[in-house]
Amino acid sequence: MIRPILKFGDQPLHQPAADVREMTADMQRLIDDMVETMYAAPGIGLAAPQIGAALRIFVIDLSLGHKADDLMVFVNPTFVEREGMQLEEEGCLSVPGFNATVARPQRAVVKGLDRDGQERVVEGTDLLARAFQHEMDHLDGLLFLDRVRGIKRDLIVKKIRKLTRTGKW
Numbered sequence: 500m501i502r503p504i505l506k507f508g509d510q511p512l513h514q515p516a517a518d519v520r521e522m523t524a525d526m527q528r529l530i531d532d533m534v535e536t537m538y539a540a541p542g543i544g545l546a547a548p549q550i551g552a553a554l555r556i557f558v559i560d561l562s563l564g565h566k567a568d569d570l571m572v573f574v575n576p577t578f579v580e581r582e583g584m585q586l587e588e589e590g591c592l593s594v595p596g597f598n599a600t601v602a603r604p605q606r607a608v609v610k611g612l613d614r615d616g617q618e619r620v621v622e623g624t625d626l627l628a629r630a631f632q633h634e635m636d637h638l639d640g641l642l643f644l645d646r647v648r649g650i651k652r653d654l655i656v657k658k659i660r661k662l663t664r665t666g667k668w
């Protein structure tokens with residue numbers, strides 16, 4: 500089922516999510532909904548808090564669903580390694596219409612459970628490392644805007660507040 504994606508200002512996006520304790524049928528359904536919602540958006544990644552579930556799960560597919568093997572599901576992910584730094588423009592399904600340059604690791608290794616509860620370790624560089632850090636941030640209640648400082652951030656937040664006031668957010 501495609502679920503509504505929460506936007507900047509919706510509280511679940513700004514709070515840390517909890518570990519998944521058991522891979523129940525409800526969790527499988529949540530993961531299915533996340534994948535479906537990500538593809539429909541379309542986006543290359545989605546974290547559970549973005550659809551209002553305060554749980555440490557994210558899904559990533561850099562191919563936007565074009566390559567079956569590219570779909571990754573991470574439950575209770577943690578970083579094993581992070582190194583280097585890249586600066587690129589970044590956006591988020593929860594902050595539609597806005598982009599900003601964000602510093603991210605050049606390479607990141609994530610360890611977590613897949614949807615069957617099996618442990619997996621995946622190394623990402625460039626865009627995948629960026630996506631890992633972006634989605635992990637969602638699980639900690641952070642949006643990319645929280646990693647942007649100064650005038651750029653103030654400007655975006657001001658525009659979002661205005662959109663919110665006029666019922667367009």
Ligand SMILES: [Zn+2]
Nearest residue numbers: 590591592593
């Ligand atoms: Zn995002």
